[in-house]
Amino acid sequence: MHRPGLKNIRFWSQLTATIGTNAYLTGLKTGSIYTSTLKHICVPTLNCYSCPAALFSCPIGAMQVTVAGAGGLDLTALHTIGARLSAIATSLPLLVIGFLALVGGIVGRAACGWVCPFGWFQELLHKIPSPKFAGPKILRYLKYLILVVFVFLLPAFWLDEFDGGEPTFCKFICPAGTLEGGLPLAWLQPGLRSQLGWLFTWKAFCLAALLVMAVFFRRPFCRWVCPLGAFYGPFNRVSLARIEFDKVNCIECGACSKKCPVSLDVPREVDNAECLRCLECSNVCPKNLIKVARR
Amino acid sequence: MNSSPQNERKLPIPTLIVLLLALILVFIGYNNGEHRSYFQKAILVCTQCIGLG
Numbered sequence: 146m147h148r149p150g151l152k153n154i155r156f157w158s159q160l161t162a163t164i165g166t167n168a169y170l171t172g173l174k175t176g177s178i179y180t181s182t183l184k185h186i187c188v189p190t191l192n193c194y195s196c197p198a199a200l201f202s203c204p205i206g207a208m209q210v211t212v213a214g215a216g217g218l219d220l221t222a223l224h225t226i227g228a229r230l231s232a233i234a235t236s237l238p239l240l241v242i243g244f245l246a247l248v249g250g251i252v253g254r255a256a257c258g259w260v261c262p263f264g265w266f267q268e269l270l271h272k273i274p275s276p277k278f279a280g281p282k283i284l285r286y287l288k289y290l291i292l293v294v295f296v297f298l299l300p301a302f303w304l305d306e307f308d309g310g311e312p313t314f315c316k317f318i319c320p321a322g323t324l325e326g327g328l329p330l331a332w333l334q335p336g337l338r339s340q341l342g343w344l345f346t347w348k349a350f351c352l353a354a355l356l357v358m359a360v361f362f363r364r365p366f367c368r369w370v371c372p373l374g375a376f377y378g379p380f381n382r383v384s385l386a387r388i389e390f391d392k393v394n395c396i397e398c399g400a401c402s403k404k405c406p407v408s409l410d411v412p413r414e415v416d417n418a419e420c421l422r423c424l425e426c427s428n429v430c431p432k433n434l435i436k437v438a439r440r
Numbered sequence: 441m442n443s444s445p446q447n448e449r450k451l452p453i454p455t456l457i458v459l460l461l462a463l464i465l466v467f468i469g470y471n472n473g474e475h476r477s478y479f480q481k482a483i484l485v486c487t488q489c490i491g492l493g
Contacts, residue, residue: 178483178484178485179483180483181483184479184482184483185475185476185479186475187478193486193489194481194482194486194489195485195486195489195490202478202479202482203482206478206481206482206486206489207474207478207481207482210477210478210481211474211477211478214477238469238474239465239466239468239469239472239474240465240466240468240469240470240472240474240475241469241474241478242465242469243461243462243463243464243465243466243467243468243469244462244466246458246461246462246465247459247462247463247466249458249462250455250458250459250462251459311488312486312488312489313488315486315488315489316488316489316493319489322486322489322490322491323490323491326485326486326489326490327489327490327491330485330490331490337490337492340492341491341492342492342493344491344492344493345490345491345492346491347491348491349491380458382454383452383454383455383458384455384458385451385455385459439449440451440452440455
Protein backbone atom coordinates (compact mmCIF):
# COMPACT_ATOMS: atom_id res chain seq x y z
CA MET A 146 0.00 0.00 0.00
CA HIS A 147 1.45 3.35 -0.98
CA ARG A 148 0.52 6.38 1.12
CA PRO A 149 1.38 9.41 -0.97
CA GLY A 150 0.02 11.86 1.61
CA LEU A 151 2.99 11.36 3.93
CA LYS A 152 5.49 12.12 1.20
CA ASN A 153 3.68 15.36 0.47
CA ILE A 154 3.64 16.33 4.13
CA ARG A 155 7.42 15.89 4.34
CA PHE A 156 7.97 17.88 1.16
CA TRP A 157 5.87 20.76 2.48
CA SER A 158 7.54 20.56 5.86
CA GLN A 159 10.99 20.86 4.25
CA LEU A 160 9.86 23.68 1.99
CA THR A 161 8.17 25.59 4.82
CA ALA A 162 11.19 25.19 7.10
CA THR A 163 13.58 26.36 4.39
CA ILE A 164 11.51 29.46 3.59
CA GLY A 165 10.54 30.11 7.21
CA THR A 166 14.14 30.16 8.44
CA ASN A 167 15.35 32.19 5.44
CA ALA A 168 12.65 34.81 5.04
CA TYR A 169 14.64 38.03 5.38
CA LEU A 170 13.97 39.33 1.88
CA THR A 171 15.65 42.70 2.50
CA GLY A 172 18.95 40.84 2.89
CA LEU A 173 18.51 39.19 -0.49
CA LYS A 174 17.95 42.60 -2.07
CA THR A 175 20.73 44.55 -0.34
CA GLY A 176 23.34 41.95 0.60
CA SER A 177 23.01 42.81 4.30
CA ILE A 178 22.18 40.28 7.03
CA TYR A 179 19.35 40.25 9.57
CA THR A 180 20.51 41.76 12.89
CA SER A 181 17.52 41.69 15.20
CA THR A 182 16.00 39.66 18.05
CA LEU A 183 15.33 36.35 16.29
CA LYS A 184 19.05 35.75 15.91
CA HIS A 185 19.13 34.96 19.63
CA ILE A 186 17.40 31.72 18.69
CA CYS A 187 19.00 28.70 17.04
CA VAL A 188 17.14 26.54 14.56
CA PRO A 189 17.42 22.76 15.11
CA THR A 190 19.18 22.35 11.74
CA LEU A 191 22.28 23.54 9.94
CA ASN A 192 21.45 27.00 8.56
CA CYS A 193 24.21 29.60 8.12
CA TYR A 194 23.57 32.80 10.08
CA SER A 195 25.56 34.73 7.51
CA CYS A 196 23.02 33.91 4.83
CA PRO A 197 21.51 37.27 3.80
CA ALA A 198 18.04 35.73 4.20
CA ALA A 199 18.63 33.90 7.52
CA LEU A 200 16.41 34.94 10.42
CA PHE A 201 17.87 32.61 13.06
CA SER A 202 21.23 31.35 14.30
CA CYS A 203 22.93 28.10 13.35
CA PRO A 204 23.41 25.72 16.32
CA ILE A 205 26.76 24.42 15.08
CA GLY A 206 28.02 27.97 14.56
CA ALA A 207 26.71 28.96 18.00
CA MET A 208 28.45 25.99 19.62
CA GLN A 209 31.79 26.89 18.10
CA VAL A 210 31.47 30.56 18.95
CA THR A 211 30.71 29.76 22.60
CA VAL A 212 33.58 27.29 22.87
CA ALA A 213 35.98 29.63 21.06
CA GLY A 214 34.92 32.41 23.42
CA ALA A 215 37.12 30.78 26.06
CA GLY A 216 40.07 32.21 24.20
CA GLY A 217 41.52 28.93 23.03
CA LEU A 218 44.43 27.00 24.47
CA ASP A 219 47.98 27.90 23.53
CA LEU A 220 49.70 24.52 23.78
CA THR A 221 53.11 26.18 23.89
CA ALA A 222 52.18 28.17 27.00
CA LEU A 223 52.04 25.30 29.47
CA HIS A 224 51.63 27.46 32.54
CA THR A 225 48.27 28.66 31.25
CA ILE A 226 46.73 25.25 30.46
CA GLY A 227 44.88 25.04 33.78
CA ALA A 228 43.45 28.51 33.36
CA ARG A 229 42.49 27.81 29.75
CA LEU A 230 40.78 24.53 30.59
CA SER A 231 38.90 26.26 33.37
CA ALA A 232 37.80 28.98 30.97
CA ILE A 233 36.67 26.38 28.44
CA ALA A 234 34.76 24.43 31.11
CA THR A 235 32.82 27.55 31.98
CA SER A 236 32.29 28.40 28.31
CA LEU A 237 30.66 25.16 27.20
CA PRO A 238 27.67 25.82 24.94
CA LEU A 239 25.13 24.50 27.44
CA LEU A 240 22.18 26.35 25.95
CA VAL A 241 22.71 24.96 22.46
CA ILE A 242 23.61 21.49 23.70
CA GLY A 243 20.51 21.50 25.91
CA PHE A 244 18.28 22.72 23.10
CA LEU A 245 19.58 20.12 20.65
CA ALA A 246 19.35 17.39 23.30
CA LEU A 247 15.76 18.40 23.93
CA VAL A 248 14.92 18.14 20.23
CA GLY A 249 16.86 14.86 19.96
CA GLY A 250 15.30 13.54 23.17
CA ILE A 251 11.83 14.05 21.78
CA VAL A 252 12.10 13.17 18.09
CA GLY A 253 15.65 11.83 17.64
CA ARG A 254 17.16 12.73 14.29
CA ALA A 255 13.83 13.69 12.71
CA ALA A 256 14.88 17.33 12.29
CA CYS A 257 17.38 16.14 9.65
CA GLY A 258 14.65 14.35 7.72
CA TRP A 259 11.86 16.88 8.03
CA VAL A 260 13.17 20.44 8.34
CA CYS A 261 16.84 20.67 7.28
CA PRO A 262 17.22 22.93 4.21
CA PHE A 263 20.62 21.56 3.21
CA GLY A 264 19.46 17.96 3.57
CA TRP A 265 16.44 18.74 1.42
CA PHE A 266 18.64 20.35 -1.20
CA GLN A 267 20.70 17.16 -1.41
CA GLU A 268 17.54 15.10 -1.80
CA LEU A 269 16.45 17.30 -4.69
CA LEU A 270 19.85 16.92 -6.36
CA HIS A 271 19.61 13.15 -5.99
CA LYS A 272 16.52 13.18 -8.19
CA ILE A 273 18.74 14.06 -11.18
CA PRO A 274 18.86 10.90 -13.31
CA SER A 275 22.26 9.22 -12.96
CA PRO A 276 23.81 5.98 -11.70
CA LYS A 277 23.24 5.72 -7.94
CA PHE A 278 25.68 4.33 -5.36
CA ALA A 279 25.37 3.46 -1.65
CA GLY A 280 28.90 4.50 -0.66
CA PRO A 281 31.16 2.90 1.95
CA LYS A 282 29.51 2.44 5.34
CA ILE A 283 32.71 3.18 7.22
CA LEU A 284 32.42 6.84 6.23
CA ARG A 285 29.43 7.27 8.54
CA TYR A 286 31.87 7.51 11.47
CA LEU A 287 33.67 10.49 9.93
CA LYS A 288 30.95 12.91 11.09
CA TYR A 289 31.56 11.99 14.75
CA LEU A 290 35.24 12.81 14.33
CA ILE A 291 34.32 16.11 12.69
CA LEU A 292 31.95 16.95 15.56
CA VAL A 293 34.61 16.35 18.21
CA VAL A 294 37.60 17.83 16.39
CA PHE A 295 36.18 20.72 14.34
CA VAL A 296 33.29 21.82 16.56
CA PHE A 297 34.84 21.36 20.02
CA LEU A 298 38.59 20.69 20.10
CA LEU A 299 39.94 23.07 17.46
CA PRO A 300 37.76 26.06 18.41
CA ALA A 301 38.79 25.49 22.03
CA PHE A 302 42.48 24.82 21.58
CA TRP A 303 43.66 26.41 18.34
CA LEU A 304 44.47 30.10 18.77
CA ASP A 305 44.36 32.56 15.91
CA GLU A 306 46.65 35.60 15.59
CA PHE A 307 44.42 37.54 18.01
CA ASP A 308 44.68 34.82 20.72
CA GLY A 309 41.12 33.70 20.17
CA GLY A 310 39.56 30.42 19.07
CA GLU A 311 37.87 30.13 15.70
CA PRO A 312 34.79 28.34 14.35
CA THR A 313 36.91 25.83 12.43
CA PHE A 314 34.04 23.75 11.03
CA CYS A 315 32.49 26.90 9.55
CA LYS A 316 35.86 28.09 8.33
CA PHE A 317 37.25 24.97 6.66
CA ILE A 318 34.36 22.62 5.93
CA CYS A 319 30.77 23.87 6.10
CA PRO A 320 29.34 23.75 2.56
CA ALA A 321 26.02 25.14 3.82
CA GLY A 322 27.86 28.32 4.85
CA THR A 323 29.34 28.65 1.38
CA LEU A 324 26.04 27.97 -0.34
CA GLU A 325 23.83 30.12 1.91
CA GLY A 326 26.32 32.76 3.07
CA GLY A 327 29.49 32.95 0.96
CA LEU A 328 28.09 32.74 -2.55
CA PRO A 329 25.07 35.08 -2.05
CA LEU A 330 27.15 37.70 -0.24
CA ALA A 331 29.89 37.56 -2.87
CA TRP A 332 27.18 37.98 -5.51
CA LEU A 333 25.40 40.84 -3.72
CA GLN A 334 28.48 42.70 -2.45
CA PRO A 335 30.93 43.39 -5.29
CA GLY A 336 33.44 44.86 -2.83
CA LEU A 337 33.63 41.52 -1.06
CA ARG A 338 34.62 39.60 -4.17
CA SER A 339 38.03 41.25 -4.40
CA GLN A 340 38.85 40.06 -0.87
CA LEU A 341 38.11 36.39 -1.48
CA GLY A 342 41.20 34.18 -1.50
CA TRP A 343 42.34 30.58 -1.14
CA LEU A 344 39.91 29.84 1.69
CA PHE A 345 36.90 30.75 -0.40
CA THR A 346 38.30 28.69 -3.27
CA TRP A 347 38.75 25.71 -0.94
CA LYS A 348 35.25 26.06 0.47
CA ALA A 349 33.74 26.48 -2.97
CA PHE A 350 35.55 23.30 -4.01
CA CYS A 351 34.14 21.44 -0.95
CA LEU A 352 30.65 22.65 -1.82
CA ALA A 353 30.95 21.73 -5.49
CA ALA A 354 32.34 18.28 -4.66
CA LEU A 355 29.50 17.67 -2.22
CA LEU A 356 26.79 18.80 -4.58
CA VAL A 357 28.15 16.58 -7.36
CA MET A 358 28.33 13.67 -4.92
CA ALA A 359 24.72 14.31 -3.87
CA VAL A 360 23.64 13.44 -7.41
CA PHE A 361 25.20 9.98 -7.14
CA PHE A 362 24.99 9.26 -3.39
CA ARG A 363 22.04 9.82 -1.07
CA ARG A 364 22.56 12.81 1.25
CA PRO A 365 26.36 12.42 1.44
CA PHE A 366 26.83 15.44 3.71
CA CYS A 367 24.25 14.21 6.23
CA ARG A 368 25.65 10.69 6.27
CA TRP A 369 29.37 11.39 6.34
CA VAL A 370 30.12 14.97 7.35
CA CYS A 371 27.37 16.76 9.27
CA PRO A 372 28.29 17.32 12.95
CA LEU A 373 24.68 18.06 13.77
CA GLY A 374 23.66 14.64 12.44
CA ALA A 375 26.42 13.16 14.59
CA PHE A 376 25.01 14.96 17.61
CA TYR A 377 21.42 13.90 16.98
CA GLY A 378 22.17 10.30 15.91
CA PRO A 379 22.67 8.69 19.34
CA PHE A 380 19.38 10.22 20.55
CA ASN A 381 17.51 7.82 18.24
CA ARG A 382 18.21 5.18 20.90
CA VAL A 383 16.49 7.01 23.73
CA SER A 384 14.11 9.54 22.18
CA LEU A 385 10.49 9.73 23.18
CA ALA A 386 9.39 8.94 19.62
CA ARG A 387 10.74 5.81 17.99
CA ILE A 388 10.21 3.81 14.83
CA GLU A 389 8.42 0.52 15.36
CA PHE A 390 9.13 -2.22 12.84
CA ASP A 391 7.23 -5.51 12.74
CA LYS A 392 10.06 -7.84 11.70
CA VAL A 393 7.98 -10.99 12.07
CA ASN A 394 5.61 -10.11 9.26
CA CYS A 395 8.23 -8.55 6.96
CA ILE A 396 8.21 -10.12 3.49
CA GLU A 397 11.72 -8.76 2.67
CA CYS A 398 10.52 -7.09 -0.51
CA GLY A 399 13.26 -4.46 -0.18
CA ALA A 400 10.99 -1.52 -1.03
CA CYS A 401 11.88 0.29 2.21
CA SER A 402 15.67 0.04 1.75
CA LYS A 403 15.37 1.12 -1.86
CA LYS A 404 13.52 4.25 -0.78
CA CYS A 405 15.61 5.16 2.30
CA PRO A 406 17.27 8.58 1.72
CA VAL A 407 20.37 7.52 3.68
CA SER A 408 20.72 4.06 2.10
CA LEU A 409 19.91 2.04 5.23
CA ASP A 410 19.20 -1.67 5.12
CA VAL A 411 15.87 -0.83 6.73
CA PRO A 412 14.78 -4.23 8.16
CA ARG A 413 18.08 -4.46 10.03
CA GLU A 414 19.01 -0.82 10.57
CA VAL A 415 15.79 1.13 10.96
CA ASP A 416 15.94 3.62 13.82
CA ASN A 417 19.69 3.29 14.35
CA ALA A 418 21.83 6.43 14.69
CA GLU A 419 21.80 6.99 10.91
CA CYS A 420 18.01 6.93 10.54
CA LEU A 421 16.54 10.36 9.73
CA ARG A 422 13.05 9.24 10.71
CA CYS A 423 11.72 10.62 7.46
CA LEU A 424 9.21 7.73 7.28
CA GLU A 425 9.81 7.18 3.56
CA CYS A 426 10.15 3.47 4.44
CA SER A 427 6.78 3.51 6.17
CA ASN A 428 5.33 5.26 3.16
CA VAL A 429 6.25 2.45 0.75
CA CYS A 430 5.94 -0.64 2.98
CA PRO A 431 3.29 -2.82 1.27
CA LYS A 432 2.39 -4.44 4.62
CA ASN A 433 2.34 -1.21 6.63
CA LEU A 434 4.82 -2.67 9.14
CA ILE A 435 6.73 0.51 9.99
CA LYS A 436 5.15 3.02 12.35
CA VAL A 437 5.99 5.82 14.74
CA ALA A 438 5.42 4.90 18.35
CA ARG A 439 6.05 6.30 21.79
CA ARG A 440 8.93 4.71 23.70
CA MET B 441 -12.54 6.01 34.31
CA ASN B 442 -10.39 3.12 33.01
CA SER B 443 -7.07 3.95 31.42
CA SER B 444 -5.70 1.85 28.60
CA PRO B 445 -2.35 -0.03 28.99
CA GLN B 446 -0.89 2.41 26.44
CA ASN B 447 -1.68 5.33 28.74
CA GLU B 448 -0.28 3.54 31.78
CA ARG B 449 3.13 2.96 30.17
CA LYS B 450 5.79 4.96 31.97
CA LEU B 451 8.53 6.96 30.36
CA PRO B 452 11.78 4.91 30.21
CA ILE B 453 14.43 6.14 32.63
CA PRO B 454 17.09 6.98 29.96
CA THR B 455 14.55 9.06 28.02
CA LEU B 456 13.47 10.84 31.18
CA ILE B 457 17.09 11.56 32.15
CA VAL B 458 17.90 12.94 28.70
CA LEU B 459 14.88 15.23 28.67
CA LEU B 460 15.44 16.49 32.21
CA LEU B 461 19.15 17.03 31.61
CA ALA B 462 18.37 18.90 28.39
CA LEU B 463 15.96 21.21 30.21
CA ILE B 464 18.51 21.83 32.97
CA LEU B 465 21.21 22.69 30.40
CA VAL B 466 18.87 25.07 28.59
CA PHE B 467 18.04 26.74 31.89
CA ILE B 468 21.69 27.11 32.95
CA GLY B 469 22.82 28.20 29.49
CA TYR B 470 20.09 30.82 29.24
CA ASN B 471 20.91 32.14 32.70
CA ASN B 472 24.59 32.37 31.68
CA GLY B 473 23.50 34.60 28.81
CA GLU B 474 24.95 32.31 26.13
CA HIS B 475 22.34 33.44 23.65
CA ARG B 476 23.82 36.92 23.84
CA SER B 477 27.32 35.66 22.97
CA TYR B 478 26.26 33.94 19.77
CA PHE B 479 23.83 36.75 18.96
CA GLN B 480 26.84 39.08 18.85
CA LYS B 481 28.45 36.76 16.31
CA ALA B 482 25.27 36.15 14.32
CA ILE B 483 24.49 39.82 13.63
CA LEU B 484 27.86 40.35 11.93
CA VAL B 485 28.89 38.70 8.71
CA CYS B 486 30.88 35.63 9.77
CA THR B 487 34.07 35.97 7.74
CA GLN B 488 35.03 32.35 8.42
CA CYS B 489 31.64 31.04 7.27
CA ILE B 490 31.76 32.85 3.95
CA GLY B 491 35.38 31.94 3.25
CA LEU B 492 37.16 35.21 3.98
CA GLY B 493 39.05 33.74 6.93
